[in-house]
Amino acid sequence: MSFDLKPHRLSGTIQHYAWGAKGEQALIARLLKITPENDKPYAELWIGAHPKAPSHLIYQGKSYSLDTILSKYPRLVLGEEVVDKFGITLPFLLKILSAQEPLSIQVHPDKQQARLLNQYDPQNYPDSNHKPEIALVLDELECLAGFRPANELRMLLSDYPAIASVLSGHEFIDISDDRQFVRELWQHSLTTFQNQPLIIDQTLKDLARQQNNDSAIDDANVQFFLQMQRQGHAPDFGLLLILFLQYWHLYKSDALFIPAGVLHAYIRGNIVECMTNSDNVIRAGLTTKFKDYQALATVTNPEAQPSIVLPRIHNGKKTYQIAAEEFRLAEIELNEKKYLTINRGEVRIILVLEGEIRISWAGGEELYTSGESILLPAALDKVKISTKHSARFCMVEVEGN
Ligand SMILES: [Zn+2]
Structure with a gap:
């Protein structure tokens, strides 16, 4: 077959992850003009050539996956420079992400870490690519991303003796250097709570008791934490992390860039998400899926922060450069x-x-x-x-x- 040089419609793959929007909330079903099935979550639409779910295109009456087309006509479809730089692969993956429930708290490795994880644990890390990502908000997005500033974290520990007392064997609470303080808080939390469901459970119960007695502590993080507890979320390191991470509430056309090493969780909302062609995820909490504390310790950089990306605007085209x-x-x-x-x-x-x-x-x-x-x-x-x-x-x- 010879390739027809024209625009080609792509059919993407819907991922029905449990946290996805359902029924009337299901933006993906609405956009694709399909009737959402009862109680079925429509979480992500993948458009690209990732081996887990490549998009398809109809060519001369037959359906081909995009990666098949790329391997047959790499230079025509990808372009000379893209092939020379990245090989025969679409370098990016485009998604619509539609969350009605929170996703797991996660972090993505940089290029070198991704290669090593894939080398040592190909079963859990089949993808050897890094995964920087940008979220472009379609309506609203609530999410957690990056650690809160040191002064807020110090206040948190003084407001919540339940957390401070578990970590109290550690002198870091008195560290005055902000960056060192956040680093130590993360490292001590990880060593105290990793694989310790009983300690997590006890700390969460103490926290809940204190919150019932003290309605003065009232910020977005605490509200979200209480909501997850009320829903009966299992004792999980992620519940504590909710209190440590920065809470973002973003609106239409806002864009948030999440580089390697930043802990984050989308909580609710609809976004266009673009990333490298990768599905490389290390989970920290709010999930029953595999949590890899060793990889978390290596990959998480508590000093790394997400950033709001302001577009360059030219002739109605807003470009989000990252x-x-x-x-x-x-x-x-x-x-x-x-x-x-x-x-x-x-x-x-x-x-x-x-x-x-x-x-x-x-x-x-x-x-x-x-x-x-x-x-x-x-x-x-x-x-x-x-x-x-x-x-x-x-x-x-x-x-x-
Ligand atoms: Zn992510």
């Missing part, structure tokens, strides 16, 4: 007067969020509506994207090309 060469996420708003042109060079993936776009190229034109995702092959030249009314879409390109 420190990862594998991808660059952009959000584009068009109206009947505004259009976007794209020339040959590198692979791009588009996901229509609102309205309808028209893509025209030398060989034709086609309409795409919200929820559809489209592969623009690198060798496709002189593409014009426009709309009759108004439309919003996001586009992923490879950084640095």
